[in-house]
Amino acid sequence: MKKPFRVLALAAIAASFAFTMPFKKDAKQINVVIDAGHGAKDHGANIDGFTEKQLTDAVAEKISQLNNSEDVVIHFTRVEDNFVSLEDRVKAINALNPDLMLSLHVNYAKGDTKSGMEFFVSEQSNAYQKSAEYAEILSDKFENQKFKVSEVLKAPFFILKKVNAPAVHFEMGYLSNATDRNYLTSEKGQEQIAATVLDFIKEIK
Template sequence: MKNTSKLVLALTVIVSFAFIKPKHSEPKKINIVIDAGHGGTDFGATSDAITEKKIVEQVTKKIKSLNSNVVIHFTRNEDNFLSLNDRTAFINKLKPDLVLSLHVNTSLNNKTSGLEFYVAKETEFFEKSSKIAGELINKFATNKNLKVSNVKTGPFYILKKSEVPAVIVELGYLTNENDKKYLVDDNEQNKIAQSISEFISEMK
């Protein structure tokens, strides 16, 4: 081979390599489980005809209808009963990047209000879950009409038994008049679903 041919070949090889995409440029597929609390015979918190199971189901359906670049799995799509063990079995089989379990709160004090975010200390995912909960709180805090808590801890079954990061989001207090208004309001539910959808879409 002539020297010039060698040079042309070498250059061709270099140029070809320049067009091979590095593997790490592919986006990481994020899997999320949205767990709508209660369902079926388990109504959760109630106030007159309003039920926790229905509110979290409505918000879950709104999250589902929003476009997101992550894969979202649902422990329930309908008004059916699932035990806590059924839920964690589903989660631990899937091994998602995050579980968000949606609930509605009650208090004997009708002045207690706002969204609360819980993680469990009793798991190896405590730190990761706390970090995610903090970021989720910041996302909700951009909605000035909502009152949000700091990251709280509680030994809840779904948090302790999920073998992945998990956060319980209590969307508000059914026992507080102001919270009750936004919890059942279609537009306010849309905003809550939007915040959650945006948050999970931005996860890396």
């Protein structure tokens, strides 16, 4: 009976390490967590049958599909239409200890005039400086392609405060604005956003 018990115990130790230890890092690689905001019962912004949770998921998936670099390793906080609490997202991200966490969202305002992309970081983050620097680079990448972008904004969002890695909250546009909605819900728009995010990741690598 002793031997099988040992094997089981070792397997349990290996499994617990796999869960709690950051993966072995390769110096050439960059590890990025893409956090598709919302999911399942949490629809986020919602208009004309379009939901924020679907759009964040679609862009996250395109980032994965378009990534052709072995040195860019993309991780996700949710797959498909699952509900994952903010606390569980933070736990998973901090266990991974990535080089960057990018949270994808879609904005909504009363009325239809507000438009454009917004980038948020938290001053309460351990990695505030790096987060702000990354948000600036990402914002510039979109601005260079004639997207309307905000300054880098500060917000005390839970996930931004609690994630140990550099963390940026990216509002990709306003679902309440017709022009933004058209590109956010189009394949081409989603692909352009995903490709720009990948360009940015390669730049900070």
